Amino acid sequence: MKHRALVVLTALAAALALVVSLSVASAGTRHGTAAQSRAATTAPPVPNAKAIKAKYGGQTITFVGDSVGGGHTRDLALATRFTKDTGITVNVTPHPAASDASYSQLVRAFSAKSSSIDVAMIDVVWPGAFAPYLVNLKPKLGAQAKIHSKGIIQNDTVGGKLVAMPWFGDFGMLYYRTDLLKKYGYTSPPKTWSQLFAQAKKIQDGEQKSNSNFYGFVFQGNAYEGLTCDSLEWIASSGGGDFIDNGKVTINNKKAAAILDQMREQIGKITPRGVTSYQETETHTAFIDGNAAFMRNWPYAYSLGEAADSKIKGKFSVAPLPHGSGGHSVATVGGWQLAVSKFSKHQGAAIEFVRYMTSKAVEKFDTITNSNVPTIPSLAKDPAVKKAAPYLKAATANVPRATRPAKFLKGHYNEGSKDIYQGINQILNGSPASSVLPGIQSKLQRLIGK
Amino acid sequence: MASVATPVPIRRRRRRQPKLQRRQTRLGWLLLLPALAAVGFVAVYPLGKTIYQSFTNQEFLAGLTPTKSVGFRNYSDLLHDTLFRNAVWETVKFTLITVAFEFVLGLIIALVVNSSFKGRGVMRAVMLVPWAIPTVVAAQMWKWMLDDVFGVVNDFGTRTHVLSHSHAWISDPSTALASVCAVDIWKTTPFVALLLLAGLQVIPKDLYEAADVDGASKLQQFWKITLPLLRPAILVTLIFRTLDALRVFDVFYVFFGQRTDTQTMAIYDQSTIVGDGHVGDGAAISVAIFLIIFLFVIIYVTVMRVGEE
Numbered sequence: 001m002k003h004r005a006l007v008v009l010t011a012l013a014a015a016l017a018l019v020v021s022l023s024v025a026s027a028g029t030r031h032g033t034a035a036q037s038r039a040a041t042t043a044p045p046v047p048n049a050k051a052i053k054a055k056y057g058g059q060t061i062t063f064v065g066d067s068v069g070g071g072h073t074r075d076l077a078l079a080t081r082f083t084k085d086t087g088i089t090v091n092v093t094p095h096p097a098a099s100d101a102s103y104s105q106l107v108r109a110f111s112a113k114s115s116s117i118d119v120a121m122i123d124v125v126w127p128g129a130f131a132p133y134l135v136n137l138k139p140k141l142g143a144q145a146k147i148h149s150k151g152i153i154q155n156d157t158v159g160g161k162l163v164a165m166p167w168f169g170d171f172g173m174l175y176y177r178t179d180l181l182k183k184y185g186y187t188s189p190p191k192t193w194s195q196l197f198a199q200a201k202k203i204q205d206g207e208q209k210s211n212s213n214f215y216g217f218v219f220q221g222n223a224y225e226g227l228t229c230d231s232l233e234w235i236a237s238s239g240g241g242d243f244i245d246n247g248k249v250t251i252n253n254k255k256a257a258a259i260l261d262q263m264r265e266q267i268g269k270i271t272p273r274g275v276t277s278y279q280e281t282e283t284h285t286a287f288i289d290g291n292a293a294f295m296r297n298w299p300y301a302y303s304l305g306e307a308a309d310s311k312i313k314g315k316f317s318v319a320p321l322p323h324g325s326g327g328h329s330v331a332t333v334g335g336w337q338l339a340v341s342k343f344s345k346h347q348g349a350a351i352e353f354v355r356y357m358t359s360k361a362v363e364k365f366d367t368i369t370n371s372n373v374p375t376i377p378s379l380a381k382d383p384a385v386k387k388a389a390p391y392l393k394a395a396t397a398n399v400p401r402a403t404r405p406a407k408f409l410k411g412h413y414n415e416g417s418k419d420i421y422q423g424i425n426q427i428l429n430g431s432p433a434s435s436v437l438p439g440i441q442s443k444l445q446r447l448i449g450k
Numbered sequence: 451m452a453s454v455a456t457p458v459p460i461r462r463r464r465r466r467q468p469k470l471q472r473r474q475t476r477l478g479w480l481l482l483l484p485a486l487a488a489v490g491f492v493a494v495y496p497l498g499k500t501i502y503q504s505f506t507n508q509e510f511l512a513g514l515t516p517t518k519s520v521g522f523r524n525y526s527d528l529l530h531d532t533l534f535r536n537a538v539w540e541t542v543k544f545t546l547i548t549v550a551f552e553f554v555l556g557l558i559i560a561l562v563v564n565s566s567f568k569g570r571g572v573m574r575a576v577m578l579v580p581w582a583i584p585t586v587v588a589a590q591m592w593k594w595m596l597d598d599v600f601g602v603v604n605d606f607g608t609r610t611h612v613l614s615h616s617h618a619w620i621s622d623p624s625t626a627l628a629s630v631c632a633v634d635i636w637k638t639t640p641f642v643a644l645l646l647l648a649g650l651q652v653i654p655k656d657l658y659e660a661a662d663v664d665g666a667s668k669l670q671q672f673w674k675i676t677l678p679l680l681r682p683a684i685l686v687t688l689i690f691r692t693l694d695a696l697r698v699f700d701v702f703y704v705f706f707g708q709r710t711d712t713q714t715m716a717i718y719d720q721s722t723i724v725g726d727g728h729v730g731d732g733a734a735i736s737v738a739i740f741l742i743i744f745l746f747v748i749i750y751v752t753v754m755r756v757g758e759e
């Protein structure tokens with residue numbers, strides 16, 4: 001008797017635990033559902049669908065796709081359309097949101113020669129490392145590649161083989177609240193980092209009186225790939241180089257140390273103290289909930305800010321990121337490619353999926369619904385695109401780009417980037433730059449010397 | 451055994467036993483075979499392979515560098531690796547703090563729910579709730595609760611004036627370890643209590659009755675009866691918890707990701723193998739972790755055996 005009561009109670013406890021787990025899981029997807037309603041704009045039809053259906057209909061492929069912002073919703077919408085038109089079933093699996101974790105996932109699959117991934121989403125810095133495991137797309141998609149930006153096609157061509165197709169581009173920008181700038185008497189967004197700190201401080205001091213959750217500036221400060229991108233912008237815009245310049249490691253220099261120390265001093269002052277554990281999602285959540293005056297982020301966040309559930313709809317704009325004294329504004333190059341695994345058992349169907357996903361119609365759809373940067377230059381002139389993606393205007397889109405040192409680190413890129421973001425995160429968490437930079441310098445030197 | 455003294459029966463036994471014993475031995479081995487094969491497959495083979503790999507420079511993505519033997523280089527690198535040293539130290543600190551707290555709190559809870567009171571069955575089930583929640587989910591929940599902007603902990607603390615201002619428990623290096631320890635203690639104390647409760651229940655009740663008759667106080671009963679008879683359960687509990695704590699991964703991974711100042715041995719190992727793709731270096735770290743855990747087990751077993759004698 002007693003035992004049975006105990007079993008029942010334990011089961012109840014387990015059920016309670018399950019409910020807690022599920023509610024925690026669902027709490028994290030609030031903005032995902034908002035994106036869902038937006039992607040209702042219908043996905044474009046697949047051209048030449050009949051021929052594809054005749055050849056590959058009935059096959060099933062797996063696509064490891066996006067997970068940030070409304071990316072997964074877009075992937076599902078496009079995959080559903082593709083399946084409807086061609087009879088090829090597409091399983092869409094979102095990859096880990098931190099791109100270094102997503103890199104590790106692909107390393108595991110490729111090293112095991114696994115056929116479980118057919119189409120993968122590849123960061124702009126990976127083609128060099130993954131080229132041996134990817135199908136050469138030139139024979140089948142060479143013609144379509146011609147409408148994409150030449151620079152990205154070059155980036156995705158390794159040893160004469162086109163190992164990936166450009167899907168969408170990315171660059172860092174400064175998001176700012178137009179209403180708050182006006183309220184506190186600023187006529188233009190900050191040009192330098194010191195101006196940013198000053199404006200953020202003044203606005204924060206004022207706004208915190210009515211909203212204790214309000215902070216001046218949010219960015220990606222967690223120890224992950226995003227911090228490599230953010231810190232590259234701080235250092236390069238202050239004349240401190242691009243981590244590795246002309247094959248020489250340069251990260252340990254006075255200008256880099258100065259801007260990093262300045263950033264460290266702002267942590268907890270004009271940013272939440274917890275910003276050193278923020279990734280993209282935490283950053284855009286703070287901004288679109290109206291809890292930040294400035295945000296560094298990628299273009300995808302623009303559509304989230306304009307969404308129906310955003311509290312800052314129509315109250316924000318974008319500008320080039322600030323620069324240090326004696327430097328100029330830069331934006332880290334990001335962007336995603338689609339690649340087909342060599343170990344895929346359905347390469348033909350997979351390539352047709354990539355053809356569809358990187359077509360002009362789909363890129364237009366993606367830009368309008370998800371505010372991603374099209375990799376097809378002619379799209380920037382399209383009036384519908386111009387309206388949905390005002391950040392494509394020259395002032396923000398033509399800012400000089402800073403490139404992560406993938407071409408020097410090659411297959412060791414992920415490890416080198418880890419050394420960088422772990423070190424910078426340590427600085428932001430309180431260590432002086434001068435005590436950390438020499439260590440990063442020597443680690444990077446060992447990696448490119450190998 | 452020692453009483454069998456005369457040589458004659460021994461010889462007779464020796465002659466008679468082989469047939470019977472051989473058959474039984476054969477049957478014994480036959481019955482053991484599946485278990486041995488399973489152990490060989492899931493324990494001996496992977497461990498052997500890891501040790502072998504730790505002497506090579508194997509990479510995850512073969513083709514970057516051809517795999518060859520490098521002798522003890524991975525191990526000598528490890529000796530000079532400050533990140534690894536820091537990871538070992540962080541893990542050991544975490545282990546000592548959490549195991550100590552969990553043991554003391556778990557013992558108190560076990561003693562309470564072992565005594566008879568109304569609603570004891572409910573109490574025993576309810577105390578298991580933290581332990582029943584998957585670690586990653588619990589960690590994520592606590593991460594939000596400890597958040598410096600929206601966290602309920604800071605909100606409650608500042609409203610009741612326990613805290614003068616919101617604190618970034620997880621991001622601030624000075625409170626990072628304490629917060630992760632607190633979550634682990636919250637989550638695992640019920641498990642410790644459960645193991646100790648099982649030990650308490652096998653202690654015969656008549657010992658306490660006899661002690662009562664002899665006029666021993668409750669405190670004396672605890673020190674002279676409960677604690678000595680609980681020793682086997684304590685040993686199992688401590689070994690279980692220590693090994694678990696030494697290979698901790700999930701809570702730290704959710705809380706800190708790839709941050710270096712709060713890296714545990716397991717996270718450093720994972721990031722070396724999966725992140726950097728250095729299978730050889732990672733295997734050396736794995737072997738080092740194995741040896742460190744082994745050391746703890748030896749210490750426990752020796753201490754307990756000395757205590758018994």
